[in-house]
Amino acid sequence: MLLERDAELAALRTAVDDPSTAAVVVRGGPGLGKTVLLREAERLAGEAGMQVLTARGTELEGSYAFGGIRQLFERILDARPDLRDEPAVAPGLAALDARAPEPGPGDFAVLHGLYRLTELLTRTAPVALVIDDLQSLDLPTLRFLTYLLPRLRDFPAVGIWSTRPASGPVREAITELLGDPACRVLTPAPLTLPAAREVIALHLALPADAAFVEACHTAAEGNPFLLSELARVAAAAQVPPTASHAHRIAGLGAEAVRHRISLWFGRLSTATVSVAQAVAVLGGDATLRHVGTLAGLRLEVVAQAADALREADLMAVSPATAGGAVGDIFLDFVHPLVREAIYEDMGIVRRIDAHRDAVALLRAAGAPLEHAASHLLLIPPEHSTAHALLLWSAAEEAMRRGAPAAALDYLRRCRQEDAPDQDERRLLTDMLAAAELVDGDATVECVDALLTKVHDPLERAALMVKAGNALHGLGRAEALTAMAERAAYELPTTPEAEPVRQFMDACVVAATLLGRRQSPKVRGILARWEQDPPHEGWAGAVVDGVWAGMELHACSPVAVELARRVLKGNDLLEGSLASAWFALILADDESVLASMEAALRDTRRRGASRGLAAVLCSRALARLRVGRLPQAHADAQQAARAALACRHHLLHMLALHVQAEASLEEGRQDEARHLLAGSVAARANEAPLSIFTAPLKGTYCRLLAVRGAFDEAAEAWQELGWTYRNEAIGGRNPAFLPWRSAAAESLTALGRVAEAERLARSEVADARAWRGPGALGRALRALARARPRQQSLACLEESHAVLSRSPAVLERAKTELAWGSALRQSGQRREARRMLTQALDTAVRSGALPLAETARRELRAAGGRPAPIGARGIETLTPSELRTAELASSGLSNREIADRLFVTPKTVEGHLAAAYRKLETDRRGLIANRAALFGSR
Numbered sequence: 001m002l003l004e005r006d007a008e009l010a011a012l013r014t015a016v017d018d019p020s021t022a023a024v025v026v027r028g029g030p031g032l033g034k035t036v037l038l039r040e041a042e043r044l045a046g047e048a049g050m051q052v053l054t055a056r057g058t059e060l061e062g063s064y065a066f067g068g069i070r071q072l073f074e075r076i077l078d079a080r081p082d083l084r085d086e087p088a089v090a091p092g093l094a095a096l097d098a099r100a101p102e103p104g105p106g107d108f109a110v111l112h113g114l115y116r117l118t119e120l121l122t123r124t125a126p127v128a129l130v131i132d133d134l135q136s137l138d139l140p141t142l143r144f145l146t147y148l149l150p151r152l153r154d155f156p157a158v159g160i161w162s163t164r165p166a167s168g169p170v171r172e173a174i175t176e177l178l179g180d181p182a183c184r185v186l187t188p189a190p191l192t193l194p195a196a197r198e199v200i201a202l203h204l205a206l207p208a209d210a211a212f213v214e215a216c217h218t219a220a221e222g223n224p225f226l227l228s229e230l231a232r233v234a235a236a237a238q239v240p241p242t243a244s245h246a247h248r249i250a251g252l253g254a255e256a257v258r259h260r261i262s263l264w265f266g267r268l269s270t271a272t273v274s275v276a277q278a279v280a281v282l283g284g285d286a287t288l289r290h291v292g293t294l295a296g297l298r299l300e301v302v303a304q305a306a307d308a309l310r311e312a313d314l315m316a317v318s319p320a321t322a323g324g325a326v327g328d329i330f331l332d333f334v335h336p337l338v339r340e341a342i343y344e345d346m347g348i349v350r351r352i353d354a355h356r357d358a359v360a361l362l363r364a365a366g367a368p369l370e371h372a373a374s375h376l377l378l379i380p381p382e383h384s385t386a387h388a389l390l391l392w393s394a395a396e397e398a399m400r401r402g403a404p405a406a407a408l409d410y411l412r413r414c415r416q417e418d419a420p421d422q423d424e425r426r427l428l429t430d431m432l433a434a435a436e437l438v439d440g441d442a443t444v445e446c447v448d449a450l451l452t453k454v455h456d457p458l459e460r461a462a463l464m465v466k467a468g469n470a471l472h473g474l475g476r477a478e479a480l481t482a483m484a485e486r487a488a489y490e491l492p493t494t495p496e497a498e499p500v501r502q503f504m505d506a507c508v509v510a511a512t513l514l515g516r517r518q519s520p521k522v523r524g525i526l527a528r529w530e531q532d533p534p535h536e537g538w539a540g541a542v543v544d545g546v547w548a549g550m551e552l553h554a555c556s557p558v559a560v561e562l563a564r565r566v567l568k569g570n571d572l573l574e575g576s577l578a579s580a581w582f583a584l585i586l587a588d589d590e591s592v593l594a595s596m597e598a599a600l601r602d603t604r605r606r607g608a609s610r611g612l613a614a615v616l617c618s619r620a621l622a623r624l625r626v627g628r629l630p631q632a633h634a635d636a637q638q639a640a641r642a643a644l645a646c647r648h649h650l651l652h653m654l655a656l657h658v659q660a661e662a663s664l665e666e667g668r669q670d671e672a673r674h675l676l677a678g679s680v681a682a683r684a685n686e687a688p689l690s691i692f693t694a695p696l697k698g699t700y701c702r703l704l705a706v707r708g709a710f711d712e713a714a715e716a717w718q719e720l721g722w723t724y725r726n727e728a729i730g731g732r733n734p735a736f737l738p739w740r741s742a743a744a745e746s747l748t749a750l751g752r753v754a755e756a757e758r759l760a761r762s763e764v765a766d767a768r769a770w771r772g773p774g775a776l777g778r779a780l781r782a783l784a785r786a787r788p789r790q791q792s793l794a795c796l797e798e799s800h801a802v803l804s805r806s807p808a809v810l811e812r813a814k815t816e817l818a819w820g821s822a823l824r825q826s827g828q829r830r831e832a833r834r835m836l837t838q839a840l841d842t843a844v845r846s847g848a849l850p851l852a853e854t855a856r857r858e859l860r861a862a863g864g865r866p867a868p869i870g871a872r873g874i875e876t877l878t879p880s881e882l883r884t885a886e887l888a889s890s891g892l893s894n895r896e897i898a899d900r901l902f903v904t905p906k907t908v909e910g911h912l913a914a915a916y917r918k919l920e921t922d923r924r925g926l927i928a929n930r931a932a933l934f935g936s937r
Contacts, residue, residue, distance in 0.1 A: 002036060003195040003224070008186050012041045015158050015184075016048050016128065022152035022182035023159035025134070030337050031225030032188045034162035038132050041160045045128035050158075051076070051121060052128045057136030058336075060283030062170075063374040065403030066095040067284070068141030069114060072129060076121065089117040094401045095140070107140075107437065108609045108642065110402035111147040118148060119155045126156035133336065134174055135166035140403045142173040143645050149180050150637065154880070154907045159183075169405075169647075172679075176644055179678070190222025199224060200241070203231035208241035215246035220256070225335055229256035232313065236263045258341040264312045268305075271297055275305035276314070279331045280343040281354040285362060285371055288329040293361050294354065306331055314338055352379045359390070369394040373410055381416045388419035395430065404437040425453040436466060437610065438646050443470035444479075457492045461500040468507045475650050475690055477516035484508045499539035505529075506539075506546040513549050515688035515728040526550060541569045545579030549691065552583045553731025555769040559583045567595050581618045582691075585625055586735035588774045590807040593622055613642035613651045620658040625774065627810030627846040630877070633662040650692035653684045657695040664699075664706055665810065667849040676700055689728035694720070694737055702742065710746040717743035718759075734763045735775035741782035748785045756786035773806035781815050784822070793822055800835075810851070813842035817855050824862040832862040840866055877915055884911035885919070889926040 002009065008026065015024045024041075026034045045052045055071035064070075073096060077083055084093060092113025121127050134142065145159065152159060166174050178185055191199065196217040200208050208216075220226035230249055233256055239245050265273050274295040279286040282294060292302040306329075309315035318330050333339040343351065355375040362372040373394035376387055391414035398407035411431040415424075428450045435442035447467040454460050464487040471480040484507035491497045491504070505525045512518045526547070534543040544562045551559035566580035577599060584592040596619045603611040620635035636658035643652035656675055663672040675681065676699065684696045697720055704713035721739030725732055734741065740763035747756035760783035767776035777799045784795035796819035803812035820835030836859040843852035856866045877885065887897045894908045916922055921929070 002033065002040065003198060004191055005033060005037060005188060008037055008188055009040065011184065011186055012037065012160065013044060015160060016041065016044045016050065021158075021184045023149055023161065023177075023180075024184045024186060025159075025178060026162040026186045026188065027178070028164070028188050029223070030164055031223040031335070032190070033224050034164075034188070035132050035335070037186075037188070038130055038160060038162055041128070042130050045130070045158075045160070048126075050126045050128045051124065052130060053121075055129075055131045055137075055141075057131070057133035058283045059136055059339075060374055060378075062136050062138050063377055063406065063409065064138055064284075064368075064370045065398040065401055065406035066138065066140045066144075067370075068131065068137040069095050069144060071284075072131075073114075073117065083117065083120060086116075086120060089113050089120060091402075092117050095144075095403070097401065107143075107402045107404065107645065108604070108612050109606075110140075111144050112604075114144050115148055115151060118157060119151075122155045122157050126158075129157065129159045129161075131159070131161045134161050134163035134177070135170060136336075137170075138403075139169055139173060139405050142170065142177070146173060146176050146180075146641050146644070149177060149182050153182060172644060175679070176641065179674075191217075191224055191227065192222070193217050196220075196222065196227050199227045200231045203228060203235055204241050205235070206241055209243045209246070211243035212241045212246045212249070215249050219249055225337065226256055229260055233260045233263065236260060257335075257337045258345065261314070261338070261341050261345070264314065268308055268312070271295070271301050272305035272308050275302055275331075276309055276342050277346050277350070277354065279315070279333065280339050280346070281351070281358055281375075285358075285367065286331045288331065290361060290365065291331055294357055303329075355379045359387070363390070369397050370406070370410075377409065377413055381413075381418060383418055383420065385419040385421060388414050388417040388422055391417065392427070392430070395434070399434060404434040405439070408434040408439060408442060425450065428453065432463075432466065436470070437608065440470040440474040440647065443467065444474075457490060458496055458500075461487060461491055461497060465500060465503055468503065472507070472510055472514070473648055473650065475514050475687065475692060477511040477514035477688070477690075480507050480514065481511045481516065484511075499537055502534045502539040502543050506542045509550060510546045513546070513553075513691045513729060515690040515693075517727060518730045536569065541566050541576040544569075545576035548583045549579050552586060553729055553733050553736065555733045555766050557587075557769075557771050560587045560589065563587075578614050578618055581622070585618070585622045586733070586775070587770075587772045588625065588806045588808055590622075590626060593619070596622065609642045610646040610648060613639050613646060613648055613655075616642065617651050617655050617658070620655060624658050624661055626807040627813075627842070627848070629662045629665055629810075629847045631882075632658055633666075636662070649680070649683060650690075652680050653692050653696050656680050656684075657699050660696070660699045660703070664702060665846075665848045665851070667853075669703070669706060672699075672703055676703060689720070689723050691729065691736075694724060694729075698737055698739065698742070701739075705742070705746050705749075710749045714743045714746035714750065714752075717746065732766050733770055733775070734767050734779055735770055735772045738763065738775065738778055741779050744782045744786055748782075753786045757783065760786055773802045774808035774811050777803035777806065777808070777811050777815055781818055784818065789822065789826060793819070793826065796822060809842050810846050810848055813839045813846070813848070813851060813855075816842070817851065817858065820855075820862065821858050824858065829862050833859060833864045836862055836864065837866075877918060881911045881915045881918075884908055885915040885926055888912055888915075888923060889930040891927060 011024055015021055026037050028034055042052050042054065053072045053076060055068045057068060061067040077096065083089060090113060091109040092111075092115070095110050095114060118127060118129075131137070131145075134145075145161075149159065163174055165171075177183060193214065197208070197213045200213055200216055216227055216230045220230055233239070234241060234249060239248050274297065275291055278291045278294040282290055288299060288302055288306070292299050295302065297305070306315060306317055310317060313334060316332050316334050318332070319328075333342070346354070355378050358375045359372045362375070369390065373391050376391055391410045395407040395410035395414065398404070398410065408431060411427065411434060415427055415431070428446055432443065432446040432450065435446050444467050447463045447470075450463055451460060454463060464483060467483055468480060471483060484504040487504045488501060491501050509522050509525055512522055529543065529547055534540040544566045548559040548562035548566070551562065560583060563580035563583040566576050577595075581592050581596060596615060600615045600619065603615050616635045616639035620632045620639055623632035623635060636655045640652055640655040640659065643649070643655060656678075660672040660675045663669070663675065681696060681700070684693045685700070687693045689697065698717075701713055701716040701720060704716060717739045721737065721743070724737050724739065731737070740759040744756035744760040744763075747753070747759070760779060763779040764776065764783055767779045770776075780795045780799035780802065784792040784799065787795060796815060799815045800812065800819055803815055806812065816835045816839035820832045820839060823829075823832035823835060836855050840852055840855040840859060843849075843855055859866045884897060894912070897908045912923070915926075919925070
């Protein structure tokens with residue numbers, strides 16, 4: 001019975017009938033009716049002809065890698081074995097195949113394969129993914145949902161999910177889901193007093209007094225499930241529902257469930273209690289047969305006990321899901337609170353014994369290794385060789401299926417087992433392989449432990465290289481320096497050790513870029529590099545990447561030469577590539593995009609989230625710099641999700657910076673404010689200033705100015721700039737942090753032009769030294785605003801000339817707007833109109849609507865007649881629209897494009913319609929102008 005849930009039901013009907021919202025999440029505490037709402041959603045989806053795929057998170061299954069995925073897809077794959085033959089979904093099947101003999105694809109490849117499987121199912125009928133209790137799902141499944149969510153609008157599918165409050169990494173993953181614009185969140189409210197009266201009346205034979213109902217409502221805080229439990233307690237204990245007996249209910253509250261279970265267990269047989277406890281222990285493996293084995297009871301006795309528990313409104317019975325024996329029955333509780341109460345009342349010793357017995361039961365039954373291993377995570381180590389081998393094997397299974405985080409959990413527990421004949425070194429090596437993919441802290445811990453086992457100098461050096469990469473990704477400058485100095489002390493003076501020595505020198509220098517004050521040792525290393533540049537090879541590329549970073553912040557164009565040398569090398573690491581890209585991006589070298597495209601293809605082929613996060617974050621920065629706002633935003637969103645998956649918080653901060661900057665340029669202040677109010681931005685504000693955190697801190701300063709808080713903005717920018725120059729990094733490059741021009745603009749708005757001119761002049765000098773046209777054009781524009789009109793025109797003219805050589809079209813449009821406005825005010829209306837028209841056109845094509853609106857107003861003031869603003873041009877296409885239009889221009893049909901991109905023809909039609917509108921053309925026009933539109937891409 002659903003009371004006071006009309007709004008939620010209406011939202012669910014809308015999601016099923018017209019899924020313009022990709023997903024709906026019902027969020028709230030236990031007992032508020034989330035599960036009942038999801039069952040209603042299942043019914044609605046089924047009646048609408050949708051394929052309904054269901055899953056439910058449980059506490060025990062939260063440790064199964066892709067446990068939720070298996071619930072969603074195993075039954076449909078059993079019914080549709082032809083889907084397994086589709087090449088596009090093959091990587092995703094690794095998540096479902098627990099016994100794959102070969103190493104699986106990377107984690108990103110698995111997620112992409114599962115996405116393709118979902119899309120392929122929608123070609124038969126629309127799909128509803130109904131999942132209860134996200135907070136108890138495994139992390140790999142949550143990562144898949146995060147990956148899938150922004151793509152659900154591309155084909156006829158909808159996600160309908162529920163969640164309670166969560167903690168730890170699960171909370172981060174769910175927060176990411178709920179924060180996606182494609183997700184609508186429903187929060188059911190507690191029931192009112194009239195609704196509480198209806199709930200209580202369902203369970204009591206006599207009418208309840210108003211005082212009794214009020215006592216129940218207060219004790220349950222309007223929670224529907226607890227209200228039902230209180231009424232059941234009153235009925236079972238034969239408490240009259242009168243005002244004089246209300247005090248007997250008032251103190252129960254959340255204990256109502258446990259109290260009712262105690263009442264029933266006092267009446268039920270010992271066998272029935274044993275069955276309930278066995279179900280609580282087994283979780284998703286609680287079939288009739290398994291429960292009987294664990295409880296030591298015959299099947300008919302188990303069946304009778306299940307009937308008794310069902311009559312007591314404690315248990316539900318259903319056919320076994322995929323993987324159970326034919327004809328078997330699955331037992332589950334009516335609510336997670338019931339399971340929690342029964343499980344907790346078992347006592348610690350009884351629970352440990354039951355989980356140990358469950359391990360033996362599931363191994364004997366041939367269940368997947370992770371099902372048995374998950375029980376070992378819930379009991380203390382017992383120095384058992386058998387347990388250690390099981391955990392180790394489950395970890396290998398998880399790695400094959402692209403779930404390194406689950407593998408790391410099993411290996412950690414395996415190490416705690418401390419079996420007598422355990423190969424500690426090999427175990428730590430396997431732990432390190434998993435940790436490198438998902439957890440920098442764990443990587444460092446594994447290296448530290450391995451260093452106590454490894455004595456060969458070169459092997460130790462290789463381990464320290466891994467630790468160095470992890471510490472850099474964590475932003476731990478002091479630890480990185482200490483590790484590098486330790487490694488340098490231990491390294492032998494042999495040619496084989498030289499690359500590692502170069503790498504460790506690079507780590508010492510890189511610590512400066514992470515916020516550590518530049519030391520004499522760093523200056524000595526830089527001087528040595530200038531006199532004797534490192535040799536080629538992987539270490540040389542790392543050195544060149546870090547060296548380029550240092551030269552960049554010193555405004556030296558040498559950084560560009562070093563970056564180009566990195567890209568010419570053959571032994572490239574993601575870190576050195578990203579450093580080289582960063583330098584070239586800030587130098588306005590658009591050719592860097594070609595290198596990124598090649599790296600992106602390679603990363604997607606390997607399927608690793610960490611590499612994907614680095615490449616997409618770099619490309620997002622590059623696209624932001626050249627004014628491709630929709631594409632930059634899309635890349636940054638994907639980069640943020642990939643960074644979250646591999647727990648690379650620094651890349652997540654950088655991706656967030658791009659998202660917020662693009663939002664501000666596009667006029668979405670609220671979205672930018674929301675992004676900057678999140679936990680990642682808060683972590684960046686608390687962290688030391690570094691190459692990862694400074695851009696996001698700068699975006700916060702910019703938001704202050706956009707909101708008109710010029711005093712605060714000017715002060716914040718100057719404080720940030722002082723730290724950048726004098727404490728952390730020791731840099732002054734305005735291409736990286738344009739704090740002086742930004743502060744000057746706020747000071748000019750406040751009428752403090754002398755201060756503004758001083759700051760802008762200083763930035764112009766450094767920008768000239770750097771030779772980056774984007775930085776110089778911006779600095780000259782800020783200087784122009786602080787100078788008298790005639791001098792202002794000269795600065796703007798130079799700014800425009802400089803930016804004409806730059807791919808930074810949005811910066812050029814801003815200068816054209818400022819120059820056109822200044823020309824209008826000086827009476828040169830014809831030239832003003834030319835400049836303002838160019839500014840308007842560029843702003844519209846880039847999607848910078850506030851800039852476009854300002855240019856439009858200025859153009860009208862200058863006597864022009866601008867057309868209404870409407871997005872158009874190749875730069876306004878989303879990545880999906882751009883790819884679809886490019887394929888259409890090659891002559892492919894809609895069906896061929898759909899097959900190539902694994903989307904539906906309807907999705908292709910939608911993307912092409914948007915592309916035609918923005919490009920002001922049709923299919924013939926795309927084909928005829930293919931070279932002009934897509935030749936350079």
